Amino acid sequence: MTDLLQVLPDFDTKPYTHLLPSLDKSLITTNDLLTLDAADVGKRAQLPPGELRKLTDAVVSGLHRGLGFGGEEAAGNAFLAGLGHGDASQSEWSCISTLDETLDAALGGGIPRGYLVEVTGESGAGKTQLLLTLLLSSQLSPPHGLAKSAVYISTEAVLATSRLAQLLSSHPALASLPPADKPSLSRVLSIQTPDLESQEHILRYQLPVAIKKHGVGLVILDSVAANYRAEFEKKGARNGAASMAKRGTQLVQLGALLRELARTEGVAIVVANQVADRFTKPPSAASSNAVSRTTSSNSQGNGRDNTPQPTNPASQFEGSLVLSPDPLALDHQQRWFTGWGDMQYEPQHFQKTPSLGLVWTNQLACRIALIKQPVFSNRPLIHTVNGEDQWNEEENHISKWRRWFKVVFAPWTAPSDGKGIEFEIQKSGIRHVAEEK
Known part of the structure; x- marks a missing residue:
């Protein structure tokens, strides 16, 4: 076997x-x-x-x-032991708040314990801001937190302690707390994993010990894709199939490890993920001509004026999105597991997909997509040439970015409608943008 x-x-x-x-x-x-x-x-x-x-x-x-069922008694005892040495009062459903009521409502209360949750989005979409907020709110007493410490495992940049301190002093929900109840940077354990070998060792051996020793309720891995990209994409295309197979096996093992850790220790595990551009080819002219010829022959045969009907079920959606004619590409299903693919988006935002593919997606309980979209200004730009300012009337520029918080899938709450909830990043943290009436 x-x-x-x-x-x-x-x-x-x-x-x-x-x-x-x-x-x-x-x-x-x-x-x-x-x-x-x-x-x-x-x-x-x-x-x-x-x-x-x-x-x-x-x-x-x-x-x-x-799969999350079977062996309930043993799992329940391990869950309670990880929470508080058998304290049944802590076995109730509890979540880590985003410190914004509207975002919490979209999540069904917040980030729950016992699940593997992913936050994915482009660079600058707000992933780090959300994760830093969770590091602090996990230390709050219920119902906003778990009254427990947090672990931040970084595969890229170091923990932004200056931003954490800024949130502590400026966020309304944190700055108003008495000193005894206020979160502390000393309760955030930071670990760096420069490669896959050290990441595997830390997650499998050091992390379970740290959870028990320091009373950890939240584990953040930022980001899950960095080490896999560095390890497997540098090997070139000659052994691409073998590398993909090996990577898929390691992703399944990583997902099983994190899910088991979340379930048995009663912690919330949140991983950040990068996104990649998704390229698809338009249907070939030959296939389009074939459809036209088929339609023409049908019209001549039955005497009815039949309009051409697309053969690709993905193309039945409204919009200008170009989808692959290959049904195995799953382009027509992108909206349900990636967070991108809804027809309401601007065309340039269709072709995004979370890194690590469908193999990694199947390991997750919940995916949260943070989507950003540019707002262009029609005002002319000022360029400096030889020390003199010159107006350029022909170019537009990005005046700001709009961001949306979207629950793609989760077993405890419904997916977000459309783009999700618009939010903004301020000095005091993230907060939703109220809809204009």
Whole structure:
């Protein structure tokens, strides 16, 4: 069963070491074990059916736990132990607030414990501002926080402590608190992971110890894509398929590790993710001509004036978005799992997609997309040439940026409508923009 640790990366194989070599030799996969009768598998691998049934039950239980059901009693005891040594009063639903009521309402209360949540967006969309706010609000008492410390794991820039201090002194919900209740920078643990090897070691071995030792309620990984891009995109195209397969396996293992940690320790795990431009080719002229010829022949045959009907279901959406004619590209499904793809957006914002692909998307419980859009000014620009200011009447320039907070998917709340909730970044933090009536 060479694929067992790919399906269940954290599966305990020690009780079944006497079975696995024979299963590997007989080319028995995890799928075979789950779908075939134990007697048939035992005959093929020369193993006792009773022992194989025990292994099958353990694999099924592991799959159930990974999906969030099954083994509720054991998971509940571990969850409570991670929260407060069995304090049942803390087992109720609790969230970490964004310190903005409208954004919290979109999230169904905030960022809950026990889930793996992603915040994705372009550079400058506001990811860091949101994450820094969560680092402070997690220290607040319920219902705005968990009254626990936070861990910030960085794969890129160091923790912006100056911005944290600015939020503490200027945010209305934080500055007005008495000193004893105010969050502290000393309760934010900062760790840097320069490569995948150190990231794996920190997440698998050091982080669980830190959670228990320091009473951590929130873990932030910023960003999840940086080390994977540095590791796999530098190898070139010659071994691209092998690199993608290896990266996919590591992403599945990372997702399983973080979900299990969030569930058993009762912490909220939030990861930041980058986005990439998505390029698709327009339908070829040949295919367009084929559609025209087919339509023309149908019109001549039935005597009716039939208008051309697109064969690509993705092209049935309104708007000018160019979608790939290949149904396996999943372009027509982008709106439901990436946050981009709704027809209300400006055309230049269609072709964005979160990094690490669909494999990583399947590891998440919730995705939050922060979308930014430029506002162009028609006022002329002033250029300095040879020390003299000259007016340029022909060019527009970006006067400001508009930003939206969008819940793409989550099991505890509904997705946001349209673009989501517009917000702005101020010295005092992030806050929603009230709709004009």
